[in-house]
Amino acid sequence: MAATEISVKKYVVRLSGEEREQLETLIRKGKSAAQKLLKARILLKADVSEAGEGWSDSRIIKAFDTSVSMVYRVRKQLVEEGFEAVLSRKQRATPGVARIFDGEKEAKLIALACSEPPKGRARWTLRLLEQKVVELHIVDRASDSTIGRAPKKNTLQPHRRQCWVIPPKANSAFVAAMEDVLAVYTRPRDPDYPLVCLDESSKQLLAETRMPIPMKRGRPARCDYEYKRNGTANLFMMFAPLEGWRHVKVTDRHTAVDYAHVLKDLADVHFAGAKTIVLIQDNLNIHSKASLYEAFPAPEARRLVERFEWHYTPKHGSWLDLAESELGVLSSQCLDRRIPDKQTLAEEIAAWEKDRNANHTKANWHFTTPDARIKLKHLYPSI
Secondary structure (H helix, E strand, O other): HHHHHEEEEEEEOOOHHHHHHHHHHHHHHHOOOOHHHHHHHHHHHHHHOOOOOOHHHHHHHHOOOOOOOHHHHHHHHHHOOHHHHHHHHOOOOOOOOOOOOOOHHHHHHHHHOOOOOOOOOOOHHHHHHHHHHHHOOOOOOOHHHHHHHHHHOOOOOOOOOOOOOOOOOOOOOHHHHHHHHHHHOOOOOOOOOOOOEEEEEEEEEEEOOOOEEEEEEEEEEEEEOEEEEEEEEEEEEEEOOOOEEEEEEEOOOHHHHHHHHHHHHHHHHOOEEEEEEEEEEEEOOOOOOOOHHHHHHHHHHHHHHHHHHEEEEEOOOHHOOHHHHHHHHHHHHHHHHOOOOHHHHHHHHHHHHHHHHHHHOOOOOOOOOOHHHHHHHHHOOOO
């Protein structure tokens, strides 16, 4: 305490009105570094001028939860170096260590991390990159920490890989099918010719082996790693984007006969009053007129064939099928959990479907053929 009182007498804080105003503005904006704001508050409270409060060091330390040495240094710096020196960052007395990776060397490191990994390795690791940059004489030395900074700064993640549908370049078959589907999406709604998109997916049925622990405040729900496999179920998604209607049929298998019965339901149950159903689907092998002949007698199969107007998305272009997007919504909103059996799966999907249909949730498609000819120009053949 004695040392504190001596420091107060030796280094007295006396601010002008302009200096106080500058400090108050700095604190009010709150955009400076935390240490700079702390120094500003210490100066304002320690100020013994008429406008100041003249707090003692012990009171300042208690109020701002700081140390004796911090308050002492602020007072001393103000008296010996001036007001601006307190708030400005002190320059390094010695120059910093030279960077191992400058711009050119960092570019070589990034190119290396994006290249094929060594034989016998699935991906680059920091240790492999560390060894390789020295071996290639890019740098004389390196470490995990120095190697890791460049990928992190450039948001590069060489340890990750994402599966994607990559369309072919300059492919006339792709653009022909794409423009056909895009043209269908521009048609106005017509109850006599409803647009229906069809796609399918599977769901693995998993039962809990131990009762999950419900969530509590400050702790998420907990489920055991162990589970029981109960097979899989297939989901046929039928989505009419202009009607705000969708239906999911849960089946045991995914065969041509199952597919044929889905089309029969569309034609005779869900859209029985329609003249022709405009059908968009991907190029899966069972998505053909032949599946109807496999499931029904020829006259019935021909009747169903003529109830549909058939359109196919291009190969490697299934993203054009809006039923695939609706399956994504179903997966995130309903299926992102363990479901033990087919009965429960059907009940949960029916509840989700009922809610979506009650709200007439539609799809608002904006991508058109003119957009495709600009944004996907690389897919078109050069003439």
